[in-house]
Amino acid sequence: MIEGASGKAFTIKLMCEGCGVCKLVCPTTAITVDEAETGTITVQRTIYGFECVTGKLWLGEHNSGLLVSNIRNLARRKAQDAGCKVVIIDAAPGIGCPVIASITGADYLIAVTEPTPVAKRNLERLFRVAKHFRVPTGVVINRVGRSYGFEKSLEKWVKELGFQFLGSIPFDQEVVKALVQMKPVIDYNPDTPASRALIEIAEGVEKIV
Secondary structure, eight states: OEEOTTSOEEOOGGGOOOOOHHHHHOTTOOOOOOOOOOEEEEEEEOTTSSEEEEEEEOTTOOOHHHHHHHHHHHHHHHHHHHTOSOOOOOOOSSSSHHHHHHHTTOSOEEEEEOSSHHHHHHHHHHHHHHHHTTOOEEEEEEEESSOHHHHHHHHHHHHHTTOEEEEEEEOOHHHHHHHHTTSOHHHHOTTSHHHHHHHHHHHHHHHHO
């Protein structure tokens, strides 16, 4: 809320967090807080036979954590109705609100990283969040093959910290070609090195969860 030239207060929509404090402190109770649509949640059936719940916020809107929580709740209900035992949540990168909303209460976390010093620092921060919420965590190293020495030291570091190392995905040009065709690399070419690695990792994760 800011004061305009006329002396009347008004709201800058893109800066409003929707917290409602302005309503609480207004001495004349002149402010009301109404619900507003800030994004959408959609459900679509994939070509693989299962339903996928997705969401998006309108440009400049907030409450990404709340959006993720609502998506999770809907996905859980859909899974129960379909008799599914596993719900996979594709979380955002980093450790912000949407990530915390994604991993809270999860049975298992798969952290996908790359063999670079920056990625290692980000992974270390994610480890702290996972420990705080007591979520068992496994690690996959992506785009492997360009820095062998660092890759091996990263794998060793993950194991020394007590986290599961799930496997590595090699750098593979076939992945780029699959993305251009808008297909999963396993569908595009199941015999490529990245596809074989993904299948092996998936089989290992299936035994864990």
